[in-house]
Amino acid sequence: MAMHLPSQRGRGRRAPMADINVTPLVDVMLVLLIIFMVTAPLLTAGVPVNLPDSRAKALDQDQAPVQISLDAAGKMYVEDQEVTDAILPDVLQQIAAKAEAGKPPQVFLRADRTLDYGRVMRVMGELNLAGLNRVSLVTVGDERP
Template sequence: MGMNTPSRNGGRTRGRPPMSEINVTPFVDVMLVLLIIFMVTAPLLVAGVPVNLPESRANALEQEQEPVQISIDRDGRIYLGEEELSRTALISRLGDIAASQNPENPRQIMLRGDTTLQYGLVMGVMGELNRVGLNRLSLVTGPVTSGSSEAP
């Protein structure tokens, strides 16, 4: 269309002269679609997991009701609030909490774990929480200190 090709009548064209412009509308449409795709997917590609989890600059969550506090100290002792419990007693108490909660507004669980704990112990407690149906779980972290090695 944009080229001047010889015709049967000796190079002369009948009717309209050859078109010398390129229609850029389809090109602009494709570029806008690609721009939208990149704008949507770019934030998803920047995902990272901080290595030093016990410190965070996150703001505190607003709570409608008092959350259930579960703490695990460096020796692996488990506390519900300030009461030390064995693992079997914790499972029983979590079942009671799950049975008494309102399904429309489930209880928030705040899990605190020492930085020196084994990952399996924390995951075991999280698994028990999930098993009894307490799924609104937050992992509590402390504020970032000035001498911390965590990247902002």
């Protein structure tokens, strides 16, 4: 068996290297991964709401839910659009009309912990009147050790 040693051919010349060095590629990909991991949570923009704590586990989702938010000032938002009490029933009827037959969309209700309980219940009553009965109250996970 013959072995090919690069030192056997011309003493002063080296054979060209045909391998690709993947170390810089891996380094760049890891840096990009870290950048995406850090910036991804920042991309979820929305209405700033001080949510209450809860020990309940997260729900499984089959489609994108409708987000309704009530901030500390009492302003109401459907997705990111501000909505008044007067037009809320019409907006909810439009959402219910877009739903698939027999399956209303999931609604996430986010309310600031400093709000009056009656204010939140009025919104839930409007959701019920519109036929949107798959309502989940969004809370922050429990921070106990």
